[in-house]
Amino acid sequence: MENTTTNKKQTAQIRLDELIEVLNSSDPILATEIDIKFLKKKYYSVSGVSAFRASGGNKVMTPRFLEDIEKALPFLNMEWLIHGFGDWLNEWSPKEKKDYITKSDWYKDKPKVATAKSEDLCHSQESIEQLLKNGSDANFKIILRSKFSTTYATGSRLRSDINKALCKRVRELRMSRNPTESQTYFAETTMGEARSIITNIESFRQNPPIFFIKKLKEICSVDLNTKLSYDWLLDGVGEMFIEQPNLPIPDMPAKKPKKNKKIDIELCDRIQKTREGLGKSKTSFAELLDVNRSMISAMAGNVRQNPTTWFLSRLKERVTDNNKVLSYDWLLDGVGPQYIVDPNISETSNDAIEELRKEIERLKIENAELKKN
Numbered sequence: 001m002e003n004t005t006t007n008k009k010q011t012a013q014i015r016l017d018e019l020i021e022v023l024n025s026s027d028p029i030l031a032t033e034i035d036i037k038f039l040k041k042k043y044y045s046v047s048g049v050s051a052f053r054a055s056g057g058n059k060v061m062t063p064r065f066l067e068d069i070e071k072a073l074p075f076l077n078m079e080w081l082i083h084g085f086g087d088w089l090n091e092w093s094p095k096e097k098k099d100y101i102t103k104s105d106w107y108k109d110k111p112k113v114a115t116a117k118s119e120d121l122c123h124s125q126e127s128i129e130q131l132l133k134n135g136s137d138a139n140f141k142i143i144l145r146s147k148f149s150t151t152y153a154t155g156s157r158l159r160s161d162i163n164k165a166l167c168k169r170v171r172e173l174r175m176s177r178n179p180t181e182s183q184t185y186f187a188e189t190t191m192g193e194a195r196s197i198i199t200n201i202e203s204f205r206q207n208p209p210i211f212f213i214k215k216l217k218e219i220c221s222v223d224l225n226t227k228l229s230y231d232w233l234l235d236g237v238g239e240m241f242i243e244q245p246n247l248p249i250p251d252m253p254a255k256k257p258k259k260n261k262k263i264d265i266e267l268c269d270r271i272q273k274t275r276e277g278l279g280k281s282k283t284s285f286a287e288l289l290d291v292n293r294s295m296i297s298a299m300a301g302n303v304r305q306n307p308t309t310w311f312l313s314r315l316k317e318r319v320t321d322n323n324k325v326l327s328y329d330w331l332l333d334g335v336g337p338q339y340i341v342d343p344n345i346s347e348t349s350n351d352a353i354e355e356l357r358k359e360i361e362r363l364k365i366e367n368a369e370l371k372k373n
Contacts, residue, residue, distance in 0.1 A: 012061055013054040015081050019088055020053070025148040026161055027053070027206065032305070033148070034072040050205045075100060075144065087137075094135025101128060105304065106147050109294030111283070122146035159310050162204045166309060169233055171202045173220055176240065191219060210264055210306050214332055218250070230328035231343070235313055238343065250333040264306050268299040270331055271307060274319060274338070289314050 020030060027049045034049075050056030052065060061082075070078050075092060079085040092100075101107050107128060114126040122128050122143055131139040174186050181190075187198040193212070200206040208216075213233065221227035225245040231237045275285040275296070282300065286293040291311070298305040307315070312331065319326045324339035 010084060011054065012082055013052060013058050015084065015088075016052055016061075017054050019076070019081070022088065022145075023148040024145045027056070028308075029148055030069075034068050050200065056205055075140075089137055089141065092140075094132070097135060097140045098132050101132065101143055101147075104147070105298070106294060109292075109297045111293065120146070163207050163309055164204050165236055166208065166234065167201050167204055169236060170198075170208055170216070173216065173228070173233070173240065174198070174202075177220065191215060207309055210267065210309075210332070213309070214250075217333075224249075230332060234309055234328065235316070242343065244329075247329060248335040250335055263303050265303055266334060267307065267332060268303045270334065271315070272300050274315070274326065274331075277321075277338075278319070289318050 020026065031049045048065075051059045052061045066078065066082065069081075070076065075090050075097075077086055077088055077090045080088045102125075107125060110123070110125045110128065112125045114124040114130075120127075121131060128143060131143055174181065174183075177186070177190075183198045183202065184195045187193050187195040191198075191212075193215075197206075197209075197212065201208050201212075213230075216233065217228045217230060222241055225243060226241050227244045227247065229238055229240060229242045232240050232242075275282070278285070278288075280288065282296045283293050286296045289296075289311075291314070295305075295311070299307060312328070315331070316326050316328065321339040323341075325342045327336055327338060327340045329336045330338045
């Protein structure tokens with residue numbers, strides 16, 4: 001067995017860092033895994049995990065956290081995590097390994113048959129079962145790393161790590177309102193949220209949650225006509241504030257979801273409506289976005305997961321309709337048209353594109369004439 005026993009001077013907080021690293025994972029993914037086990041009891045924020053990491057809050061792990069992580073990650077050797085004894089992986093039988101993987105939603109969302117083209121060793125149920133056959137720890141660790149990976153698709157550049165550029169723009173927005181306004185005042189008085197959400201975002205410990213993104217637009221817009229631009233906030237495109245005098249006000253104000261209702265069902269429904277409008281299956285839609293099909297499935301039907309901000313940006317980048325782009329205002333708040341003329345392309349740019357098209361047509365005609373001669 002691979003031994004990752006750490007130096008006696010190392011702490012449980014350092015070993016939690018090591019675990020997340022060896023699983024090629026992240027705080028949000030670990031928080032979500034704990035949530036899945038306790039969805040009806042509690043809501044684990046990203047800070048609920050990062051608080052106990054050496055690279056985060058470096059707090060002493062509470063008995064409740066240790067109990068929760070043991071139930072959420074039954075393969076984890078708690079003696080290793082707490083005391084540094086042995087390997088991080090429990091000594092499981094081949095049957096225990098197989099049962100844990102094949103009963104997971106992650107496995108069930110995989111296509112059944114392996115394809116020769118994929119370089120991902122865990123891209124299908126068939127390929128995963130091949131790895132599980134000999135029951136080795138080495139193969140089981142490969143599967144676990146894939147299950148808890150920070151990327152949604154092998155070969156994809158869609159990420160799930162901290163979007164530092166987005167976090168910086170949140171700080172820029174806060175400072176633009178009043179450079180002397182503290183994080184505490186902005187969080188508690190302006191946004192009506194705990195200070196920790198701002199400190200975690202601005203110190204790159206968590207991405208802004210979807211509800212918080214929507215709340216920023218609702219609260220930080222200048223007035224009913226001049227509003228915070230989702231394009232700027234999410235993608236850094238265009239100006240911080242844009243004129244949107246005709247944009248309707250969302251039916252429901254943005255607010256933090258209740259502990260057992262953290263999924264934005266309306267947002268996920270609009271993503272599925274977008275897929276259906278394109279006439280694409282879950283598989284072909286995943287291919288268009290270059291993400292795993294399991295991610296699309298997790299946001300459909302019995303919805304299990306919100307899209308990430310990385311996913312929203314990819315969706316906006318890849319989905320168009322007759323030279324129009326998907327509107328973040330429709331996608332996030334359900335207001336305005338689904339597709340809009342890209343506000344970040346100037347009239348000058350459009351004129352230049354039209355001139356280029358005319359030049360291409362002229363060259364085609366000229367080339368055809370030359371062939372005749």
